[in-house]
Amino acid sequence: MKNRKIVTLLVSIFLLITIFVSFSFASGADTIKLVGSTQVQEDSVYFRTLEKFSELVKEYYGKPIEFDLHHSGDIGNDIDVFENIVQGISVDFIMMAPSLMSNWDKPITFLDTPFLWKDVDHWKKALADPDMFNQLEENLLGKGVRILGYGGGGIRNMILNKPIASIEDLPNVEMRVMGAPIQANVFNATGVQATPMDYLEVYNAIKMKVIDGLENEASTLKPMRFYEVAPYLIMTKHAITLRPICFSEKRFQSFPEDLQQAILKAGREAGEFARNTELAEGDEILSGLEEEGNIERIAFEDRSIMREKAIPVIEAYAKELGVEELLDKIKSIE
Numbered sequence: 001m002k003n004r005k006i007v008t009l010l011v012s013i014f015l016l017i018t019i020f021v022s023f024s025f026a027s028g029a030d031t032i033k034l035v036g037s038t039q040v041q042e043d044s045v046y047f048r049t050l051e052k053f054s055e056l057v058k059e060y061y062g063k064p065i066e067f068d069l070h071h072s073g074d075i076g077n078d079i080d081v082f083e084n085i086v087q088g089i090s091v092d093f094i095m096m097a098p099s100l101m102s103n104w105d106k107p108i109t110f111l112d113t114p115f116l117w118k119d120v121d122h123w124k125k126a127l128a129d130p131d132m133f134n135q136l137e138e139n140l141l142g143k144g145v146r147i148l149g150y151g152g153g154g155i156r157n158m159i160l161n162k163p164i165a166s167i168e169d170l171p172n173v174e175m176r177v178m179g180a181p182i183q184a185n186v187f188n189a190t191g192v193q194a195t196p197m198d199y200l201e202v203y204n205a206i207k208m209k210v211i212d213g214l215e216n217e218a219s220t221l222k223p224m225r226f227y228e229v230a231p232y233l234i235m236t237k238h239a240i241t242l243r244p245i246c247f248s249e250k251r252f253q254s255f256p257e258d259l260q261q262a263i264l265k266a267g268r269e270a271g272e273f274a275r276n277t278e279l280a281e282g283d284e285i286l287s288g289l290e291e292e293g294n295i296e297r298i299a300f301e302d303r304s305i306m307r308e309k310a311i312p313v314i315e316a317y318a319k320e321l322g323v324e325e326l327l328d329k330i331k332s333i334e
Helices: 002-030 045-061 078-087 107-112 120-128 134-141 167-172 181-190 199-207 218-224 249-253 257-291 303-321 324-332
Strands: 032-037 065-070 093-095 145-160 174-177 193-196 213-216 232-248 296-299
Touching: 032 045, 045 065, 045 093, 045 145, 045 232, 045 257, 078 093, 078 145, 078 232, 107 134, 107 181, 107 232, 107 303, 120 232, 120 324, 134 145, 134 324, 145 218, 145 249, 145 257, 167 303, 174 181, 181 193, 181 303, 199 213, 213 232, 218 257, 232 249, 232 257, 232 303, 257 296, 303 324
Parallel strands: 032 065, 032 093, 174 193, 174 213, 232 296
Antiparallel strands: 093 232, 145 213, 145 232
């Protein structure tokens, strides 16, 4: 009798262990894993936005879900990663510059047009309209990418290895720009020698004196250490960034509705977090770098002349892309 009880107990324990292991395995197999990436460094607003998005999705979904986040281009630059997002493989989401999407969708690149915004208030009012960018969003969705929200808020200036002060100096500047043709066209119209180049190659290109600098926002200066090779910040204030948070539509449609809703809500809030963070930190970053002797800010009084030269190019570009209506909406904002 005693032996029988022992056998029964052992069988019960075995069954409990089997059930526990089976349950654990099944739970692990059912856990969804989302992969996010950025080509900039870990302490950048870009990567912090991916982290914020991940935290919010976990909060709103309320079920087991894993995130695998990458930075510093460790799984490829943004262009390579975006290709995977379009195809719905390897990577699920990214926050990146619209100009870098030009190989897949031309109209979205209009958001990166220099001199599009008069000032920060103009930019904020456009973002307050939930329908402002509907045309661009629907077009990109047809290519397999869903825009969840908009980061950005970086005020872009020229970052050079030599000081300049007026419009007359611009023809002597060879500057890296993003790959979309509008970037080179606008800056060429102002007099700059614009050179498209992969972002991760820029530091060495300046160091080797292949180019004189780049144009970018404050948040990139510290993580990318551009000030080491280009310490002069020319305050052209030629752009205020918009950085869409993009998600693979193929992957999105494979998820249950509750996860879809969590992703949509988290994306909107993560975009707002990114904009508020970058706006708040921009001048603080520049002031800190200036106090440390790493950069010198130089006023540029001819910004209005640069914008006047750029406007005809912007209007022609809007017509080419079929986004004249969007440009008119932007112009009409008071």
